[in-house]
Amino acid sequence: MVKNFNRNPKGSNQWITRSDEEIQKIINQHPTWTKKDFRGEGKNNKTKILTRSETERQGLVFKNIGNQKKYKNGKLQCSICKKFKSLDVFPNDKYGSTNKKRSNCSECDTIRSKEYYWRNKY
Numbered sequence: 001m002v003k004n005f006n007r008n009p010k011g012s013n014q015w016i017t018r019s020d021e022e023i024q025k026i027i028n029q030h031p032t033w034t035k036k037d038f039r040g041e042g043k044n045n046k047t048k049i050l051t052r053s054e055t056e057r058q059g060l061v062f063k064n065i066g067n068q069k070k071y072k073n074g075k076l077q078c079s080i081c082k083k084f085k086s087l088d089v090f091p092n093d094k095y096g097s098t099n100k101k102r103s104n105c106s107e108c109d110t111i112r113s114k115e116y117y118w119r120n121k122y
Helices: 020-029 035-039 106-121
Strands: 075-077
Touching: none
Parallel strands: none
Antiparallel strands: none
């Protein structure tokens, strides 16, 4: 007698995949969450609600896509003084204002560096 070692003789998947409409309803319940929050990897949520393949599907609309630099009329907002200033006011250091990593204007940056210098000097 030949034994069949197939553990799934019907050949069917044991999990039922959720449709895009069901996933979009779950996403709409939490409009401030990112994809990582739904996977349980983010700051807002630590329990896994959706899988990675479900969050990476095409056509799903996430309201919040993470932290972004604040622009208004082509001006970037300084993270310290909260004023909108043109991009040439921001220092062009190693990262530069071109890749939008830097968000301190030159005035606030000099004040911050002086405070850091005097704090660590004494």
